[in-house]
Amino acid sequence: MHKIVFISFYILLIILLPIFIFSYTEIIDNGELNLSVYKNYTKIRIEKFHIFGGYGEPELPYRDLIIRTDNADFAETFKCHILDSIVYKNIKLSPAQRALPINSKKTGTGFLYNDSSYNIDGYLPDDLIEMKGIGKIRGKRYAKIIFSPFRYYPKENKLIYYKTIEFESPGEFNIITNFKERANSDKGILYITDTIYKNALDTLLLLKKIEGYNPIIRTTQFIYNNYSGNNNPDKIRNYIKTLVDSGILYIVLAGDVNTIPTRYAFAMESGGGSWQDNIPTDYYYGDIDGNWNANGNLVYGEIEDSIDMLPDFYIGRLSFNSIAELNDIINKIYIFEKGDYSIPNCKILSNAGMLDSYTDASVGLDTILSYVPDYFQKSVLYDNSTNNVYLGEFMDSLNGGFNYLIHSNHGSTQGFSIGQDIFHNNDADILNNVNNIPNVTYTISCISAAYDEDCMGEHFLRSTNGGGYYIGNARYGWYIGYYSGASASDIMQKSFFEDLFNDDEYTIGELISLTRLKYAPSASMENCYRWMEYNLVLMGDPSSYMRTKPLKDFIVNYDSIISTGLNNIEVEVRDENIPIEGAIITVFKSDSLLVKGFTDISGKTLLSLLSEGNDTLNINVFKNNFRLYSNKLFHGNKELRYLESYIIDNNDSNFNPGETDTIAIIVKNYSDSTFYNLNFILNCNDSFVSINDTIVFVSQIDPSMLDTLYYEISISDTVPYDYLFYTYFEYNGGILKDSIASVILKGKAEICQKSYSISAIPASVGLTVKNTGNGYIESEYLHFIPVDNEITITPDSLLIENLYPEDSIYLYINID
Structure with missing residues (x-):
């Protein structure tokens, strides 16, 4: 960003100061055009741009901008300047095709071409930039802009591309490219449920505390009795409005619509009738500016209701009707977030079919797969003229333990098409994923997440031994005929996965909210983008982090012996020899959090822990893409301490397969007295490791003196590559070090x-x-x-x- 300061002769400065003192600018390079020929027309695509469905008029890409500003006059003072343009001649742009619902197999509407639109005397679009209003996210102002950097003269077949544009405003502004709540702050989660389910959520709240969150529960009974509103959804939303400055970022609606009611909203007429156009949307609780019924006609969500379409909270729903169903869901979340599975976790399955006789959905999904890192196993089940997909193959694939399923095909409340067969709700019920590994499914099929009815999304979420998180549509999903991957549904699905694999620290709720945020300017009009803002459903806990790398185990070092009173415990967290920044360390007494910290760039944090008794405490380490580490802090004699350990061998000072090496452990007497007749014991419960003599006797250690103890350790020659094992160290029945981490490095x-x-x-x-x-x-x-x-x-x-x-x-x- 550049600041331009106007300085002139001091007499003129007094006159011009209110207008010209500051001007702020940002320059955007829109990138290279991707031109391709389709049916004798030129089709334009640009990274970060999208198209709208149409009826045969020349098609131009658009881009949405979200701009952070505190300038109250931003909409009136914002300008743009063209810095660089390219002229293309003999260009006949491809005609925009109609957006269609993905509700059933179609034979097609035919390729649309509007001859009159290609014979106008002027140019398209009418405006380079359109301001779509100012909104707020938790009290901060954001401008919504949509722009198309083109002038197309259809009669002349001439296209001007404004490649580089400068944006200018008298007040400071910032074009948002990465919207995240990333600080090591106390991020809160609100769980809303009925009183009868409150206690059943306790285990989930404990997990969230371990992960560094501040979770709270509010019952619907409490909200209805203490907050006003015309109806129960209003009361819930009015309560949520009070939480803007509370630290709460995530809202979990824990229950079916009979427990936590939803709001129905109108985005546009779809042609499918009133049931389709009346969209159940939990986004009503996520975008809290205004009341969604500004014109007072009780049709919520209309353009006239002045909704800013900007997400204030990250919303998800755990849909269940019994404690047993809730326990199944919580068990899945536990397995997923703790990393309680051993098979490879980097696998993605892509399933698509023909949306009509001329639109192959797999083309769009292949674009998504291009965002996925190469270390992922990528599998495809594409049903088309050369290959058929049947239910057995699909079920076997899901049960094989895929982390992600991306799906594009037709659907209903009873399931979705996988090719030649339908994946029905009762099929989801009997899924049996390997190790019960939860799957994250994102489908653009119609109404398979219509949670106001019995739907696939609910069955997938509740499946006892399979299923997992489900992102889908409460009503129609959309595609654009002939242009696979170009609809609002497609673009938002792509955005989710592109953002996911651009960063290791996204939660599923953040990703969905970021997708909504990106396309809020387009959603300020009656179109499929507005429809999808309301329509998109997350069945699952929005605070769950999404896996992007193979799961690893931490190496954690700390003094595990504590004493009554104040203890300053330094905790070091590493990935082999690499310090891990931002790991969350928590210490609990039973389910009560005693202290929390975050590791710095050196992988360390200092915890000040006040212990008032002799109870054993639990210490946990959490960070995405690592298995949750849990261990103990013991009360003991801190005057005799473990200092460090190192490996003695004849080659690389590491444990290697098939070797017998020596580990040296240094202890120190910090007291003023001599310790006598000490039995130091080193133990290990790992089948690949054996300690030849576990006991070393030391007759005495004098005050302030060190002693080094030596243990022979034999390593199996069949150990896997780069294998991590733990030993624990004690003396005379007292723990000195409960976890000494060592890595066996294997040559190849x-x-x-x-x-x-x-x-x-x-x-x-x-x-x-x-x-x-x-x-x-x-x-x-x-x-x-x-x-x-x-x-x-x-x-x-x-x-x-x-x-x-x-x-x-x-x-x-x-x-x-």
């Missing part, structure tokens, strides 16, 4: 060149062998097996010895 001998060209046989071939693992190779054989029985390789095995990571050796084999 690989031939650098995978193929060789041999002009004649016999031949001698030189091989470069490199240790590509993280550990030392003391002794390992490479074996050679010819695939051709007429070829002999000698020697048929080569011994690799004493090879450090990244080092190479050169060896020869003979081929006859």
Whole structure:
């Protein structure tokens, strides 16, 4: 951002000061045009831009901008200047196609072309920039702008592209590109439920405290008795309005609509009748500015109701009708957030079909898959003219433990199409995911999340041994004929996954709210974007972080012995040798939080803990993409302390498979007295590790003196790569260190060149062998097996010895 200060002759300065003292600018480079030919027309696409459905008129991309400003006159004073333009001639833009609901198989409406729109004398669009109003997010002002940086002259087949634009305002402003609540602050969660379910939520609230949140519960009975409103949804919303400055960011509606009522809103006429156009929307509780009924006609959500469409809170619904169903949902959340599963967690399944005879939904989903990192296993089930997808294959895939399912096909309250079959509600009930790993499903199918009826989203959420989080539509989802992946439903689905894999620290509620925020300017008009703002449903806890990397285990170091009174405990959290910043450390006595901290850039935090008794305390470490770490703090004698440990071997000072190495543990006497006749015991319960003699006897340790104890540890040669194990250390029955983390580093001998060209046989071939693992190779054989029985390789095995990571050796084999 650049500040321009006007300075002139001091007499003129007095006159001009109110107008010209400050001007703020931001420059946007809109990027390169992606031009492609479709049916003899030129189709334009640009990153971060989208199109609207139409009826055959020339199609131009638009971009939505959200601008943070405190300037009350921003809408009147905001300007733009063109800095760079490109002229394209002989361009006949592709005609906009109609947005259609994804409710049933269609034969198609035919390719639309409006001849009169291509023969106007002027240009399109009428305005380069349209101001769509000023709104607020928790009291802060944001401007909503939609712009299309083009002038298209259809009669001349000429297109002018304004590639670089400067925005200007007398007051300071900021174009939002990343809207996050990322500070290590006390982020709050409000759970709203009926009194009969309040106690059943206690275990979920404890988990949220461990994750660093401040959760609270309010019952509908409390809200209805203490807050005013014309009806119960009004009362709930009026209570939520009081929480703007409370730290609450997440709202969880814990119950079906019979327990937590919803609001119905009108976005536009869909052509599907009053039931479709009357959209149940929990977003009523998330966008709290205004009353959604400004004109007083009791039709909520109309353009005339002046809704700013900006999310103040992150909303999700746990839809259940019994404590048993709630327990199934909580169990899924626990498994997902604690990382209580061992199979690979980076898997995504994409399922799509033909939305009509000319629109293949898989084209749009392939774009989403391009955002997904390569370390994810990407699987596709696409039903089209060359491949058919059936229910058995789909169910087997879901049960195989996919983290994410992206889906684009037709749907109803009873399920959605997966190709040749329907995935019905009762199919979701009997899902049996591997290790019960919860899945996150995002579907743009119609009404499969119509939570005011019995729907797929609810069955998926409640499934006892499968299912998981569900993002879907309460009414119609939309597609644009011929242009797969271009509708409001498609764009918002893409936005969710693009943002997800751009950052490791998004919750599912943040992602959905960010998607709503991005397209709030477009949603300020009657169109599919407004429809989708109301229509999008999250079945699940919005505060759950989304996995983006393979789950890992923390290495956590701290003094696990505490004493009565004040304890200053330094906790260090690492990913192997890399400090972890922003890990959340909590200490509990039973379910009462005693202290909370966040690790700094060095991976450390200092906890000041006041302990008033001899109870064992629980310490937890949480951060996304890691398994939850939970252990104990013990009351004991702090005068004799564990200091540190290190490994003694003959090579790389690390534990390696098949080795017997020594771990040295240093203890110190901090007291004024001598300790006598000490039995120091090191134990480990890991099957890959054995301690040859677990007890070391020390006759005495004098005041302020150190002693070093040595234990031989044998490592199995079948241990997995880079394996983490823990030992615990005690003396005379008292704990000195409850968790000593060690990593077994395994070497891996690989031939650098995978193929060789041999002009004649016999031949001698030189091989470069490199240790590509993280550990030392003391002794390992490479074996050679010819695939051709007429070829002999000698020697048929080569011994690799004493090879450090990244080092190479050169060896020869003979081929006859």
